[in-house]
Amino acid sequence: MNYLGLVSVVSEETPARLRLWSFAVIVTAVALLAATSVMMARVQEQVRVIGSEAAPQAATTADLYFALSDMDAQVARMVLAGDAAELSGSQIDALGTYRERSRQVDAGLQRSLTTATGAAERAAVLELLHQLAVYRQRVWQTLTAQSQAPPQPPGRLPPAALGYYTQATNVLHLDLLPAAERLRDAGEDRLDRAYAEKRTTELLGLALTAVLGAGLVALLLILQVWLARRFRRVFNPALMGATVLALVLTAAAGVVIVSQGRLLGAARDESLRPYLALSRARALSYDAAADTSRYLVSANLAYYREDFTRKSQWLVEGGGLAAAAGGPDVSPERSGQVVERWLAYRRGHDRIVTLAGSGRTAAAIDALTGIRRGDAAFDFSYFDAAVDEIAIARRREFDVAVRDSGRLLAGWTVIPVLLAGLVVLLVPLGVRKRLAEYR
Amino acid sequence: MKLRLALALTLGLAAGCDAVAGTGDRAVTGDRAVTGDRAVTGDGAVRCAAGSIRARGSSAQANAVNAWIKDYQINCSGATVEYDSSGSGAGVRAFIAGTADFAGTDSPLSAADQAAADDRCGTGPAVHLPAVVGPIALAYNVVGVGGLRLAPATVAKVFAGAVTTWDDPAIAADNPGAVLPSTAIRTVHRGDGSGTTANFTAFLAATAGGDWTYGADGAWPAPGGAAQRGSNGVATAVARTDGAIGYVEASYARFHSLSTALVGNGAGEFVAPADDAAARTVAGAEVLGRGRDLRLAVDHGTAAAGAYPIVQVTYEVVCEAGAKELARSFLGYAVSPAGQARAARAGYTPLPEELRRKVSAAVSSLR
Numbered sequence: 001m002n003y004l005g006l007v008s009v010v011s012e013e014t015p016a017r018l019r020l021w022s023f024a025v026i027v028t029a030v031a032l033l034a035a036t037s038v039m040m041a042r043v044q045e046q047v048r049v050i051g052s053e054a055a056p057q058a059a060t061t062a063d064l065y066f067a068l069s070d071m072d073a074q075v076a077r078m079v080l081a082g083d084a085a086e087l088s089g090s091q092i093d094a095l096g097t098y099r100e101r102s103r104q105v106d107a108g109l110q111r112s113l114t115t116a117t118g119a120a121e122r123a124a125v126l127e128l129l130h131q132l133a134v135y136r137q138r139v140w141q142t143l144t145a146q147s148q149a150p151p152q153p154p155g156r157l158p159p160a161a162l163g164y165y166t167q168a169t170n171v172l173h174l175d176l177l178p179a180a181e182r183l184r185d186a187g188e189d190r191l192d193r194a195y196a197e198k199r200t201t202e203l204l205g206l207a208l209t210a211v212l213g214a215g216l217v218a219l220l221l222i223l224q225v226w227l228a229r230r231f232r233r234v235f236n237p238a239l240m241g242a243t244v245l246a247l248v249l250t251a252a253a254g255v256v257i258v259s260q261g262r263l264l265g266a267a268r269d270e271s272l273r274p275y276l277a278l279s280r281a282r283a284l285s286y287d288a289a290a291d292t293s294r295y296l297v298s299a300n301l302a303y304y305r306e307d308f309t310r311k312s313q314w315l316v317e318g319g320g321l322a323a324a325a326g327g328p329d330v331s332p333e334r335s336g337q338v339v340e341r342w343l344a345y346r347r348g349h350d351r352i353v354t355l356a357g358s359g360r361t362a363a364a365i366d367a368l369t370g371i372r373r374g375d376a377a378f379d380f381s382y383f384d385a386a387v388d389e390i391a392i393a394r395r396r397e398f399d400v401a402v403r404d405s406g407r408l409l410a411g412w413t414v415i416p417v418l419l420a421g422l423v424v425l426l427v428p429l430g431v432r433k434r435l436a437e438y439r
Numbered sequence: 440m441k442l443r444l445a446l447a448l449t450l451g452l453a454a455g456c457d458a459v460a461g462t463g464d465r466a467v468t469g470d471r472a473v474t475g476d477r478a479v480t481g482d483g484a485v486r487c488a489a490g491s492i493r494a495r496g497s498s499a500q501a502n503a504v505n506a507w508i509k510d511y512q513i514n515c516s517g518a519t520v521e522y523d524s525s526g527s528g529a530g531v532r533a534f535i536a537g538t539a540d541f542a543g544t545d546s547p548l549s550a551a552d553q554a555a556a557d558d559r560c561g562t563g564p565a566v567h568l569p570a571v572v573g574p575i576a577l578a579y580n581v582v583g584v585g586g587l588r589l590a591p592a593t594v595a596k597v598f599a600g601a602v603t604t605w606d607d608p609a610i611a612a613d614n615p616g617a618v619l620p621s622t623a624i625r626t627v628h629r630g631d632g633s634g635t636t637a638n639f640t641a642f643l644a645a646t647a648g649g650d651w652t653y654g655a656d657g658a659w660p661a662p663g664g665a666a667q668r669g670s671n672g673v674a675t676a677v678a679r680t681d682g683a684i685g686y687v688e689a690s691y692a693r694f695h696s697l698s699t700a701l702v703g704n705g706a707g708e709f710v711a712p713a714d715d716a717a718a719r720t721v722a723g724a725e726v727l728g729r730g731r732d733l734r735l736a737v738d739h740g741t742a743a744a745g746a747y748p749i750v751q752v753t754y755e756v757v758c759e760a761g762a763k764e765l766a767r768s769f770l771g772y773a774v775s776p777a778g779q780a781r782a783a784r785a786g787y788t789p790l791p792e793e794l795r796r797k798v799s800a801a802v803s804s805l806r
Contacts, residue, residue: 085631088671089501089524095694096786147675371505371512373519378509385513 014230015438018431021223025427028219029246032212033420036253039205040412043257046198047264047409051402054187054194055272057115059395061187062276064108065180066283067101072172073290074098075139079165080293080365082146084154090369105132112183121186124179131175138168155296155361165297188276195268202261206254213250216423217243231434238430242423249419256412260405267401274327275394281324282387284311285342289380292349296364300356312346329397330390338390341383348376488768489517496522496530496543499634499670499688500753503571503782504543507773510781520769527634534756535559540766541757543570545634546657547727547734548756556756563760563806566732568798570773572788574689574717575639575749578677578697581605581684582620588613590703591748595647597684598626600663605682613703627676627685628659630666638751639686645739646705646748686749689717690786702749705742714788716747722791724752731759731801733794750788760806767805774798
């Protein structure tokens with residue numbers, strides 16, 4: 001091949017190579033566009049699932065356990081009041097709260113049924129519904145037996161009513177609450193799975209974006225270096241612009257994915273999990289407080305006194321309450337206040353047990369239902385208000401994080417199209433004049 | 440917070456874009472019922488006062504007052520409020536005797552009681568402050584009958600014993616097209632003296648004309664029927680008696696899941712005992728008191744559209760001058776939007792907003 005022939009071949013090779021480079025850059029840009037768009041759409045959907053399905057479901061099932069515990073606490077109050085006129089206010093208040101909790105339970109189960117992800121979860125909900133029907137039947141048998149028997153002093157149940165009540169509270173503790181616990185665990189598992197799936201998408205998406213983004217930038221740089229050497233034109237504004245856009249797209253997609261991942265992860269660890277843990281402790285506190293009523297209703301059955309002690313020990317001596325109500329989001333004063341208020345309730349409980357033990361049942365009931373400071377009903381409300389304040393703050397924090405994650409991802413179905421589209425347009429623009437030299 | 444800041448900067452890239460569809464629309468526990476006894480100061484409704492006060496009075500308002508006390512004490516750690524629900528009469532007597540800082544009553548003070556209460560207050564009169572409204576429902580238990588409609592005259596005939604079966608022509612006339620059973624009517628009334636009975640009989644006396652000749656009284660004045668102690672007793676008796684009808688505060692009927700009758704008003708409409716319907720009747724009530732005294736004359740024959748005519752207004756009676764700061768602060772919370780919302784959760788009807796503002800202003804200007 002002579003010199004002229006070589007020049008001719010090189011001349012023919014140059015536009016072909018230019019077209020090939022351009023094609024490779026465009027294909028890589030389109031691949032980057034596809035990767036970021038798919039990743040963002042998938043992460044958006046997974047954030048939606050977490051924010052609108054998995055997290056509410058986990059909270060619903062945790063609250064379901066709590067609502068069931070409180071339902072039974074209200075039944076104990078109703079039974080305790082009996083037909084005593086002086087306690088009719090307490091009874092109607094308990095009935096109203098029972099209905100409210102009952103609706104909450106129904107709504108929670110309905111939601112669980114519609115969002116259940118597998119046959120086992122659906123079966124667990126249906127079993128809960130069945131047990132709930134049995135529980136309600138026993139409750140109303142208790143109240144009917146109580147109302148049909150000759151009037152009893154407050155705190156004393158006719159034998160038939162006590163029998164039905166024992167069955168009701170057994171159904172709650174032996175069937176309903178364990179089933180609710182399984183559902184609660186399933187809800188938390190589902191939440192974990194949703195987070196894990198999102199994490200996998202993020203890692204895969206990030207790796208793909210990094211590889212394609214780096215490849216695109218490298219191709220653009222090589223193209224520019226080659227053009228500079230071959231055509232002796234150092235600056236190619238269009239290709240430089242495309243390079244900057246490719247860098248921006250790759251870096252921004254990475255930052256957004258990492259940021260929302262950290263945001264939502266922190267929200268789960270610092271808000272949602274502590275909220276769920278607090279809900280568990282709260283449910284136990286309601287159940288323990290109901291033991292005070294059950295102790296009186298059962299004519300001072302030691303079982304309920306010991307059950308209270310066991311639950312209270314878990315809450316206080318076991319550190320359950322301090323752990324659930326504490327954390328970086330709660331000041332030591334506020335979490336300490338929760339424990340102190342529970343201890344105040346426990347002192348009230350001890351006083352009630354002492355009064356009942358010495359045969360002063362009426363005084364014990366007065367101390368239980370009274371709302372003076374130092375009375376059990378007020379002290380428990382005081383404790384619960386402190387718990388509720390922390391629970392509301394945590395719930396709000398998580399909701400805000402989900403909303404922020406949504407905002408962070410907003411528009412990311414359009415942004416890759418816009419930026420990668422510009423890259424695709426700028427490449428032909430950048431090589432157009434060079435190609436024209438060979439026409 | 441640092442992460443938030445970083446996010447805010449990153450967000451700039453996507454500024455102006457819509458949020459992800461569906462995300463954040465539903466709070467984690469958005470449908471969760473209110474669980475705690477909070478929200479006193481959420482809207483800045485009350486400024487806490489310290490000390491201790493005692494009040495006595497109506498059991499009909501006891502649940503609302505107890506809910507207020509719990510909320511107030513939770514939020515105001517230096518305050519102790521006690522309410523003894525021993526009945527309106529006992530409450531007024533305790534107030535006159537100076538052993539109660541305020542009294543809860545289901546009906547305005549009599550002239551004699553007002554004079555005695557004014558004497559007790561010394562430097563100013565005792566004033567009535569409406570606290571909550573309670574629709575009185577006619578709860579019934581009759582086979583196959585839903586949405587029962589009863590004109591005032593028919594209600595009077597039923598409770599006077601002039602109508603004895605559910606298929607009586609008087610009832611049929613109020614319920615055209617309804618298939619009524621021949622079940623015997625079993626009326627249930629309060630066996631104990633009560634504001635509920637006083638307000639129910641006041642309604643009958645005002646609207647039923649010659650069909651009700653027993654006047655208005657806190658003690659059930661007519662013969663026949665079954666007497667039950669307390670609203671709970673009436674509700675329970677209705678629930679277990681086929682063919683029964685009784686009058687109870689609407690919250691009791693609601694909590695016991697009892698059917699309630701639509702009652703005819705002055706406009707000829709049949710209206711259910713809903714909160715807004717009761718509030719319309721109270722909103723049209725004439726204020727009889729002067730200045731801060733907001734004693735109301737409820738028009739049981741109200742022709743206001745959609746108004747439910749059988750209502751009772753419960754009052755707190757307090758000295759216009761010289762009431763303790765804690766009493767003023769507590770009552771201020773009770774009639775605040777937060778306090779009224781709390782009472783609504785306890786089954787009561789909140790005061791109509793215009794009246795609530797008047798009461799709130801009156802409480803604020805107590806000295």
